[in-house]
Every structure is written in C-alpha cells, then in structure tokens.
Amino acid sequence: MTLLLDSNTFLTPAMTYYAFDICGSYWSWIAHAAATGDVKSISPVKRELRQKDDQIRHWIDMHASNIFMPDDSAVTNTMAQVATWAGSNGYTTAAVAEFLGKADSYLVAYAMLGGHQIVTLEVAAPAAKGKIKIPDAANAHGISTITPYQMLRQHGVRF
Template identity: 35%
Template sequence: MIYLLDTNIFIESKNRYYGFDIAPGFWEWLNSAMTNGDIYSIKNVYDELMKGKDEDLLTWIKFRKGFFLDIDENTLKYAKDLSIWAENQNYKQHAINTFRQSADLFLVAHAKAHGFVVVTLEKPEPNRKSRIKIPETCQHLKVEYCNTFDMMRSLKAKLILCDL
C-alpha cells in the first residue's frame, strides 16, 4: 500500500505526539518511508503547510518538496466528481466553498486516481453539515483511509530509543 498524508498529519504529529525535540525518530522514519516510496502527499498539502507560521515544520517540509505530488488529469476528474457530490449532500454553502478550495478535495481525488490510502486524523461525522470531512469524501469514492498509527503499523514502523 502507498499512503497519501493529509495536512493534519504533519501539524498534529509535530505539535502533539512526535515533536522534533522529543521524537526525532518519527521524523527520521517518515523521511525513510518517503524515500522508499511508501508515503507521499500532494502539492496542495505543501501549499497549506507553507501558509503556517511554525518555522521548524516549515524548514522540515521545504527540504522535502519532491515528496509532494503534482495534481494530474485523472485526479481532476475525481475532484470534479467530489465537488458535484458535495453540492448534492445538503452541506452548508460555506462548507462546500471551503471544501472546493481545500487540499482535502484533491487529496482524496488523488488517492482515488492512483489507488493510494489517505492518512488523516479526521473522523467521520456524517450528520455534521458545516464542514465536509475527509472520511465522508473517501466513503463516496470508495477510497481507503486510516490514521497515523494504522499507517505506521502497516508499514512496520519501529521508533526505538537509542541514546539516553
């Protein structure tokens, strides 16, 4: 399986469980998985991350720009499908407009176009109409999704403390 990472994976990992100062092994593993072709993200996620103010995360991301894939014609076809789907799901217009401009739309479309698994920390909330979430879009396109921990287990990641 090849995994496609959502913006929140980078931000939440850095700010919660895997801060650069306490878990450098996570970032080394992530870099290794990227180099091995096990994980990617898309340029739209890169652009969202670059709008942030976290200099440490921005520095880490800037040196890995090649890991963020371009959007292709096949992806655009599924993005159009998702956009039409969103319009017909009784979401609030603001939610639809925000979704159409987000990386989420293209992330899920790219995963569908290329057979990737989306990695996100979002959880489904099908009755919430004020925001379109990745799990609902994945379900519509029949795209598999998981969280960081499931991805790491699937790829047999081991974060081992070597120095004390």
C-alpha cells in the same frame, strides 16, 4: 498502495506527541517512507504546510522532492466528481466551499485517481452537514482512510 498524507499528519504530530525535538524518528521514518514510495502527499498539502515560517516549513523544504507528488492535470475529472458529490449531499454552501478550497478535496481526488489510501486524523461525521470530513468524502468514493498510528503499525514502525 501509496498512502497519501493529510496536512494534519504533519501539523498535529509536530505540535504535540512527535515534536521534532522529542521524536525525530517519526520525521526520519516519514522521509524514508516517502523516498521508497510508501507514503506521499500532494502539492495542495505542501502549500498549506508552507504558510507559516516554522519547523514544519523548514522540514518540508528539506524533504519536499521525495514527499510531494507534482500537480497532475488528470486529477481534473476526479475533482469534478468530488465537487459534484460535495454539492449534492446536503452540506451547506459554506461547507462545500471550504472543502473544495482546501487540500482535503484534492486528497480525495488524488486517492481516487491513483487508488491510494488517505492518512488523516479526521474522524467521519456523516450526519454533521456543517463541515465535510475527509473520511466521509473518501468513503463515498470507495477510498479508505487510516490514522497515522495505523500507518505506523501497518509498516511495523517502532520508535
């Protein structure tokens, strides 16, 4: 099973505990795991990460061909399921629009399509109807989520 990386598995580590100058091993492992197919991400995440001209963007540009799966037209059907779920579970119109306008909804759809697991720092909040969290949407569609720490432990990574 391939692990699909959320934007925050790049952004938060780069800006905090796994900054490029502190823990280059994290980034080397991500690049290696992507080359072997253990981890991937999707084009909408890549588009989010490339919005700023920073270290993340430069690192993404160097490793994009191994990390990011190409857009897949087959995801249309699963996106429709995700959109229907989002619109029919009591979330505000603004929350649904935000969720569907970001990579989050696509991560869930791609995970459904390929039987993948999602790696994210988001935490489930099913009662909070003001924002749709990836773990809640994933859980509703039979997709599991794990944290980056769980991902590293599952793969026996030691820095």
